[in-house]
Amino acid sequence: MSEGTLKSYIDGEWVLPATSTDIVTATNPATEEICATVAVCGHDDVDRAARAARAAFDGYAAMSLDDRIALVENLIAIFERRYDEMVTAISTEMGAPYDLSYNSQAECGPGHLKETIAAAREMEWERKIGSNARLVREPIGVCVLITPWNWPVNQLAAKIGPALVAGCTMILKPSEVAPLSAQLFAEFIDEAGFPAGVFNMVHGTGPAIGDALTSHPEVDMISFTGSTRAGIQVAKSAADTVKRVSQELGGKSANIVFADSDLPASVKRGVLHCFENAGQSCNAPTRMLVEASVYDEAVAIAAETAKAAKLGDPMEKGRHFGPVVSKLQFDKIQRLIQIGIDEGAQVVAGGVGRAEGFNRGYYVKPTVFAGVHNKMAIAQEEVFGPVLVMIPFKDEAEAIEIANDTPYGLAAYVQSGDMERARRVSRRMRAGGVSINGAGQDYASPFGGYKQSGNGREWGEWGLHDFLEIKVINGFEG
Known part of the structure; x- marks a missing residue:
């Protein structure tokens, strides 16, 4: 593989696939020239990422909300400092015109992260319910996040942000068609100082590693954005282990x-x-x-x-x-x-x-x-x-x-x-x-659809809900 081949990020390290030697190339759609070469992960890399996320979960989930928010605020500051790099990446990999990339596409990153923090600070994480019980919101666990190429940063931030704030650990599989923005986002997270294993990113194709991600026994939740056809396969793959599946799919509005x-x-x-x-x-x-x-x-x-x-x-x-x-x-x-x-x-x-x-x-x-x-x-x-x-x-x-x-x-x-x-x-x-x-x-409004447009909602408070479990502790108030 060439020196410029994009690596995955597992357990706090930039890594090439353990055994796979496959690569895929991404093309600049304006020039039809190759703009990125990506090393494709295999099932063993998925397993390593899942085990890293599971090992990191207890410690990260136990971290205070204020400490998790402080890390996400670091991420926002790094994103804003390197904002122009992200704009260029988006326009290069998927062809969004500069003004759209600058004003909308890249802006979704800080926009969603800031709104997620605001929603988390306003959310009632614990409260008394009934005569003697306590209702508690807790992170759901290890999450797989699968994102598309068309609004790449929007979907990265709308999934990664609430997962990080909620206390989840995660494995991101970005689109192989538009890998540059995800690579930058992962660099920002690495620089922000999150504990190793909290955020992991595996490059690859749906046919190669999609099923391994969505069926993995260490994974508790799937957040998927893409076509309805692919969403159906994700739901089927996740069903055997009864994972929560949140999907934002197609539309014909x-x-x-x-x-x-x-x-x-x-x-x-x-x-x-x-x-x-x-x-x-x-x-x-x-x-x-x-x-x-x-x-x-x-x-x-x-x-x-x-x-x-x-x-x-x-x-x-x-x-x-x-x-x-x-x-x-x-x-x-x-x-x-x-x-x-x-x-x-x-x-x-x-x-x-x-x-x-x-x-x-x-x-x-x-x-x-x-x-x-x-x-x-x-x-x-x-x-x-x-x-x-x-x-x-x-x-x-x-x-x-x-x-x-x-x-x-x-x-x-x-x-x-x-x-x-x-x-x-x-x-x-x-x-x-x-x-x-x-x-x-x-960014405060819920985003998602009815029927074959998916289930669950993203953005703001509603985006946090998908990454949280609800626990009731009876007798807590006695």
């Missing part, structure tokens, strides 16, 4: 646009939100449901917005979109765009093929489909690219019916000038989070 909304603003905002991060966000508003009386006008606005969207180099500042993460992802998106065309949907912007002006890089044309109905594959399958489908509806009841007619339930969006209607509709949408008229979500 509806954005209901009523005629009484500010139509130009609502449609443009929805299109740009769909295309943000090259459409590679599980909560992207990829189905725009538009009231029939303004449907044609909305389609024209959406097409104009998409045609005006600029693509560019992820390393450059400015308001532009980047490439999708890989050739595999590019090819999948092209296939689904072609399926939409074959189904009879109308391409009003974009379409198949590499975006104009680029002879390399996985740049997808920002694409808008009109004339779509909700039974089409492009209205049901998660494309995970800059592809928007526009579906007309006749009234509020039909809008809600279409919005909920999906196996997913992660996010939903409502645009209306009538706040009473917006509130009423939002209550009936089967999704873990609903945004009205462009409202954002802060």
Whole structure:
């Protein structure tokens, strides 16, 4: 293996795999050049990491909350000092444009960690319950954290932060597609001074070590973010040892646009939100449901917005979109765009093929489909690219019916000038989070979904709950 090959981090040491000599390479999606070489772990490395996490658990769990928070505050300070390194890593490995990496992608790290600390300080860790009992919250144990490539730091911080604060020990398996940000995060943790074995990171692929992680007898809890297909396999693998499994999976989020909304603003905002991060966000508003009386006008606005969207180099500042993460992802998106065309949907912007002006890089044309109905594959399958489908509806009841007619339930969006209607509709949408008229979500709000979008919730206080057990001690108050 070359000197620059990325190592794993086990029991406080940077290590190469014990027996495996396999490597995988990550590609810069803007240049199609290799940006990282990763040494792939095997089952023996997973076992070593699990045993290290188990050995460290009792001591770390017994540490005071204040002491654990102090270590996480060290981590935040190191992250902020090396912030620009993280921005560069994200833009290099998965193609997020510089402004998005700086303002949103990397910012998720300190943002989530600070909110987790605030939630922990406000949480009631112990309290009297009933006449003579004490309710106690305790760390669940050894956790496996499996994170994706699309918002890498967001998922690292949303899992690692609460696990560390709660008193858990852990094994991280980051995406092999985007390993640079995880490598930096692990360096920050190493520098912050956590006891050896509290945090471990094993590089590898799902097929190679996923099952070994999720079925390991020393592991108590799995936190997984990824596709619904992979999430099903994780749950099956964890079932034999009855582990807690928390999952944030796919989405096909509806954005209901009523005629009484500010139509130009609502449609443009929805299109740009769909295309943000090259459409590679599980909560992207990829189905725009538009009231029939303004449907044609909305389609024209959406097409104009998409045609005006600029693509560019992820390393450059400015308001532009980047490439999708890989050739595999590019090819999948092209296939689904072609399926939409074959189904009879109308391409009003974009379409198949590499975006104009680029002879390399996985740049997808920002694409808008009109004339779509909700039974089409492009209205049901998660494309995970800059592809928007526009579906007309006749009234509020039909809008809600279409919005909920999906196996997913992660996010939903409502645009209306009538706040009473917006509130009423939002209550009936089967999704873990609903945004009205462009409202954002802060780090204190729970994030997660209904149905095949997963179970459990991340962020803030709710993120801590997944890493805690509840114990009742009867007679404690006697």
